[in-house]
Amino acid sequence: MDLHRCAECGSGDFDRQHRLEQHGDDIVAVYEGACRQCGATRRFAFRMAEEIPPPPPAFGGSEPSQIIDPGEFAEVAFRISESAGIQLLNTPESEHYKLRDAVAYTVAAFEEMLKFLPPGEDSIPASAFTSEVGKARYERDPGNFDRDILEMTVRRARAVLDDIDEVSRPPHTPQ
Numbered sequence: 001m002d003l004h005r006c007a008e009c010g011s012g013d014f015d016r017q018h019r020l021e022q023h024g025d026d027i028v029a030v031y032e033g034a035c036r037q038c039g040a041t042r043r044f045a046f047r048m049a050e051e052i053p054p055p056p057p058a059f060g061g062s063e064p065s066q067i068i069d070p071g072e073f074a075e076v077a078f079r080i081s082e083s084a085g086i087q088l089l090n091t092p093e094s095e096h097y098k099l100r101d102a103v104a105y106t107v108a109a110f111e112e113m114l115k116f117l118p119p120g121e122d123s124i125p126a127s128a129f130t131s132e133v134g135k136a137r138y139e140r141d142p143g144n145f146d147r148d149i150l151e152m153t154v155r156r157a158r159a160v161l162d163d164i165d166e167v168s169r170p171p172h173t174p175q
Contacts, residue, residue, distance in 0.1 A: 001031060001044050003072050003133070011037035020048075057101070057108040064115040070124050070145060071134025077109035081157065088160070096168035103164060107157045114150055122147045 005012050016033040027048040035042055051061035059065065065073075084102040091099070116124045124145040129138040143149060 001042075003068065003076070003131075004044075006035040006038060006040055006042060008040040009035060009038040011035055013037065014042045016042075021045075023047075057105045059108055059112045062115070064128070065112065068112075069128060069130045069134035070113045070116040071129045071137035072131050073109045073112045074137050074144065075133050077106050077113070077157075080109070081106040085160075088164075093167045096164045097170045100161070100164050100168075103157065103161045107154065107161055110150070110154045110157050113145070114147075114154065116145075117147055117150070124150075 001014075001016070002012050006014065013036040014033045015036060016031045019030050019032075021028045021030055029046045029048055030043065031045075032041065032043040034040070046067060049061050049063065051063075054061075059068070059073075064070075080102050084099050084106065087099055088096055113124070116128045118125065123142070124138075126138060126142070129135045138145060
C-alpha cells in the first residue's frame, strides 16, 4: 500500500481500516481509508492465500507475490538498507538494536525476491516485473536479479541482522 501513492495528490499517507470479506470461496483482506493530504478514499483488496503466512516482517507464503513485483521489493529493500546502513555506521554498537526492525524488514524484502526465481533458472525473468517501478529497476540493472547476486545479498543482509543480535540488545533483555 505504501508503494502505491494516492492517485489524486501523490501522498502515501492514509488512515486505513482493515476488514476481511468473503467473496465466493475467497477471503479478501480490505484496507480502506481517507488520504491524509487530500481526503480521497483509498482502497486496497488482497485475496488471502489458503496458506497461513509467516509472522512479520515476512511478507507472505511460499509463492511469489501477485501484488508486488520483485523490482518493487528491491526498491524498498535497497532504500531501507541504505538508510539503516548509514545509521548503523553512525550509531554506537550498543544502540544497534534500535535498527533491528528495519534490517529485518530489509532481509524479508530480499528473501521475497528469491521467490520469483523459477526452479532451475539463474535469474528472475523480465516478465515478472509488472509495475513501472519494477520495470525501471530491472531495466537499469538486470544483473541485480541474478540468483547468485540475490543469494549473496540475502546472506549479507542476514549477517548484518545476526551482528545486531550479537552485539546489541535492548535494555532489560537477558543475554
